[in-house]
Amino acid sequence: MSDGVKRRYDSSRRTEQARENRLRILRAAHELFVSQGYGATTVAEVAAAAGVAPETVYSAFRTKLTLLRRAWDLAVGGDDLDVHLLERPELRAVFDEPDLRARLVRFAGVNTAIMGRTAGLRRAVEHAAGGDPAAAEFLAEIDRARLEALGVHARAAAATGHLTAAEETCRDVLFATTDGTLWRTLVEGRGWTDEDYAAWLSHLWIATLVEASGRST
Template identity: 70%
Template sequence: MSGPVKRQYDSSRRREQADENRRRILRAAQELFVTRGYGRTTIADVAAEAGVAPETVYAAFKNKPALLHRAWDVAVGGDDRDVPLLERPELRALFAEPDLRTRFTAFAVVNASVMLRTARLHLAVRGAAASEPAAAAMLAEIDRQRLESMGEHARAAAATGQLGVSEEECRDVLWSTTDGTLWHRLVEQRAWSGERYAAWLGRLWVTSLVA
């Protein structure tokens, strides 16, 4: 009896340690990509920051582009669960809201929290895109995914019958105002609070998009 229990315990401990290593590596990678830049950050740098061996980073993520991709996914979702943002409870609650003014106001609050997690990393990826092919590919993928996501929001908005512009215009306005640039300029450069930013963004969307 004691043998199998010990093996199960050891296996569980190894999985827990591997999961903890992955989380530390992702936190370290995101911090270094933002502060040092994607191009100037090496796997060895990430390993040293995370307190693991470089081989551990390679075993978990294979290479730096894969590490960047996973760091972005975790930043967007706020955790390491493999659940798309649109399928998370806070987004499903938005789609269930029948009043479009209320929906856009609430969406602005959700988006402000996402920007807090992602805007700096997005700027770092954008800054590296000109010289780093992996960063350029990642930036294109980020913009493509966000355009698809805003298209879902626009379709749902049009279905309420309360949209004052075309579905395409709604999608493009949402897409253009959710890449982190506005958040960075107003919150980080002009010292707006997150609450003030979310309230302003909600008013902007309601005024521009709702009939």
């Protein structure tokens, strides 16, 4: 009996250690990709920064591109839980808000937090895409997924009956303002706070998508 308990404990501990190693590796990869570029970063450097052997990185992720993909997933979600972004509590709270203006305020706050986690890494992917076909395809994949997700937001906005722009216009406005460029320009470049940025972004969306016709809701 005691041997069985010990084996279960050891297995559980090994699983947790493996998860901790993966998180350290992903965070180290994120920092290095942002600071020195995806192409210039080696797996050996990631391993050294994470305090593990290169073989551990390869065992967990196999390739540097997979490492980039998983680092992106971690940055978008903010954790390593296997939950689609649209199903996360902060996004469910956005969709559950019946008032479209208040919903856009909520969404601007959520998006600002995501930009803070992903904008630097996206820029690293953009730079790598110029000379790396795999990185270019990954960037296109990121934007395809983002466009699809923002289409869900646009359909939900139209369903409220208070969207004054076309549903496709709503999707495209959201798409054009959520790739990290505006956040980098205003927060990193001009020193805005995240709170100021989120407030400005929500006002922009509301003015364009809800109040454009001058109709009150």
